[in-house]
Every structure is written in C-alpha cells, then in structure tokens.
Amino acid sequence: MKVQKVDFDVVVIGGGAAGLSGTLSLARARRSVLVIDSGEPRNAPASHVHGYLGREGVAPAELVSVGREEVAGYGGEFLSGRVATVEGSVTDGFRVVLEKGAAVAEVTARRLLVTTGLVDELPPVPGVAERWGREVLHCPHCHGWEVRDAPIGILATGPVSVHQALMWRQWSDDVTLFRHTAPDFDDEQYEQLAARDIAVVDGEVVALEVSDDRLGGVTLAGGRVIPVRAVVVPPLFTARGGVLTDLGAKAVDLEMAGQLVGTHLSTDPAGATSVPGVWAAGNVVDPTANVIGSAAAGLRAGAAVNADLIAEDTRRAVEVRRDRRE
Structure with a gap:
C-alpha cells in the first residue's frame, strides 16, 4: 500500500499480532496511523497458530494478511521497511527515520507504539536452527498437542530446563531431560523429576539426528544416539528494542x-514505557506471550495511546478557548 502522508497521530513499529491489533483499535478511533514492518515475524518457521480462539490452526501469514485487510478497511496505512532511528519527544513529536531502500525516508508521529517482537537465540547445536518451529520447540501450549505421547527430549542449559521438563510431561509420559550444558540439579529437582518419571541423561548433546526430513534422535558427545521425536530448547529471548535506545527506553x-x-522492554500494565509518548506491546515486552496474548496487549496499548491523545487534544482545545475569551 502506498503511503498517502508522512505525518501521523501514531506510528506503529512492527506489524505482527500486537502491532495490527493496536493499529486496528487506533484506526477505529479515527486516528491517522501508520504501520512500519520489516516482514520478519518471530513465528515465521511455524506452520500454524494455536490457542487463538476462533482462529485455531490458522497459518501465521494468513492471520497477518487478514489483519492487514481489516486495518486497511479503517484507513490504516502500511510501509515496508526497517526503522533506523527514532528521535524527538512527546512535546515536539517523534521523527522516525527509515533505513535506505524504503519508499519513504522518514515520517513523524505524535505517539509511538513499538511491537517489534524478539529474536530467539538458539543453542549452538547442529540441527537445532534448521528444525526450529518443526520438531525443535519451546512452548508446550503452542506445540504440545502436536507431539502428544511422542518421546520428547529437553535440552538443558540451566535451572529453567527442569521447569520445562515438568511442563512437557503433561503432554507425554516419555520425557528425557538431557543435562547438556546445565549445572547439576539439586536434590529437590532430582526428586521432582523422578516423581514424574522423567529420565535424566548426562553428557553434552552434539547434534540432532535427521532422516527423510524427520527428527529421529539426539547424539551425545560419546556417540550414543537416543531416539526422540521432538526436542525442547530454551532460547535466549532478545528483545528487538534497539530503535528506542536513543530515546532512553x-x-x-x-x-x-x-x-x-x-531481555525485554519494561512497561506499565497498559504498555506505557519509561519514555513519555511511547508504548510497547507483544513479545518485545513479554517474551512468553502467545499470539492471542500479544494481540490482546496490542489492543490494550492502542486504546491507551488513544486515551492519551484525547487528553492532549482536550488540553489544546481548552487553551484555544481561553485564548479566544481573553
């Protein structure tokens, strides 16, 4: 869609579920709003979205496509590109500069909503990145049903992996915790794992075994191969919040x-950051939020942004009225 203007009430940086939901709220509130999206969604490797009531099993790209159509129907605009820098303040307005190659060099906004998501940094085990979103998983509520009753391996890197193993045990009674690079667990953790019949295997995992484009097992440093049909890893959730660094968020x-x-951006319950005039929502704030949770957070932040603009519009109108009366 061609951008019709460069000055907006709100610029939304990031066009996933959170960004589109926030934009929908703002566009329906008759705000001029622009979505800037780089086209790099976190859930691109996944084939389906789960847990989204009314849209269970929808392809991620289809959900975004439908959302963009709905937003466009209320006058929301879109711009493909990546933001290079953000300058300004709530008092003087924000200047959003795009990287070279975008159709527009820069736009301005009274308010910003950042929904840039995060990057999942995966353990450096051969095969993990290639199978990510297929048989290499991290969220049981997103993918547990699809691997129910299958042998599942948990790749441990620290204490949180014990929690992961106990969670995934709900979906399968064949769960193995590979200690990999994690420090030894304490007695209470071992007792919990034993009580849930979760096997613990020492030794570092050095590769995933794949045959006929299907995961078959994991290979330990000594050469032993243990069959599994899914591997759970703990990614390092790195927030895509760099665009706000110059503003202090x-x-x-x-x-x-x-x-x-x-890492994540810290906000209040409505999504307001520490920078006046800037809100954030979705995985850039809450790395554990699923798609419907991110959409809800975006909707809530969009409403908060509109409320803030209404307050400003009212203050300005009062000032104009007073000036006329003097």
Missing part, C-alpha cells in the same frame, strides 16, 4: 528460576 534483563533467559 533500553531493554532490561529477564530472569526465570534464577536463570537469565533474555
């Missing part, structure tokens, strides 16, 4: 079970 560390699991 830096990503902060995120810990689970005493283990660093990545």
